[in-house]
Amino acid sequence: MSEIRQQADGQVAALLAAQAGVDTASSQAQALFATRPGPPLWLLAEVTYRCPLHCVFCYNPTDFATHEQELDTASWLRVLREGRELGAVQCGFSGGEPLVRDDLEELIAEAHRLGYYTNLLTSGVGLTPERARSLKAAGLDHVQLSFQDSTREVNDFLSHTKTLRSSTRWPNSSSVKAGPW
Numbered sequence: 632m633s634e635i636r637q638q639a640d641g642q643v644a645a646l647l648a649a650q651a652g653v654d655t656a657s658s659q660a661q662a663l664f665a666t667r668p669g670p671p672l673w674l675l676a677e678v679t680y681r682c683p684l685h686c687v688f689c690y691n692p693t694d695f696a697t698h699e700q701e702l703d704t705a706s707w708l709r710v711l712r713e714g715r716e717l718g719a720v721q722c723g724f725s726g727g728e729p730l731v732r733d734d735l736e737e738l739i740a741e742a743h744r745l746g747y748y749t750n751l752l753t754s755g756v757g758l759t760p761e762r763a764r765s766l767k768a769a770g771l772d773h774v775q776l777s778f779q780d781s782t783r784e785v786n787d788f789l790s791h792t793k794t795l796r797s798s799t800r801w802p803n804s805s806s807v808k809a810g811p812w
């Protein structure tokens with residue numbers, strides 16, 4: 632078991648014991664913990680509904696303008712802290728397209744500092760070499776790059792864009808070396 636998972640389990644056990652008013656180390660507390668589901672291990676932070684693509688199958692609201700504003704930076708930082716307190720060990724930044732958030736590096740840096748393993752779930756549209764380096768420097772551990780299809784015709788049809796070979800889509804840039812991500 633990883634050190635982070637052990638730490639998370641300990642935090643949850645302490646929380647449950649405190650709620651039940653029993654000593655954390657007692658057999659009563661251990662039995663209580665054993666009967667409860669484990670902590671949430673994955674926090675998926677859908678940081679925005681905005682996206683430069685317009686996929687026909689998108690499950691996000693398409694009427695962005697009529698929606699309430701996104702959570703601001705301070706609110707997301709609080710959510711990240713609360714997720715760790717609950718025991719989450721992995722944090723995915725998704726959307727919409729998370730790259731449209733100017734504070735993404737700040738959010739990732741805080742998630743990294745809190746001990747999360749961090750993922751970025753992105754279409755790659757807008758992921759310039761500079762942004763990729765910036766995100767990595769902030770502590771990003773992993774990138775999940777999504778395509779709508781492997782052919783230009785279907786990809787561009789499904790996304791209502793011409794982005795399969797867009798110069799702003801990361802894999803087309805020869806100047807970025809992924810490194811040991």
Ligand code: SF4
Pocket residue numbers: 682683684685686688689690691726727728754
């Ligand atoms: S890339 Fe994802 S968020 Fe963006 S339009 Fe397509 S399905 Fe929706």
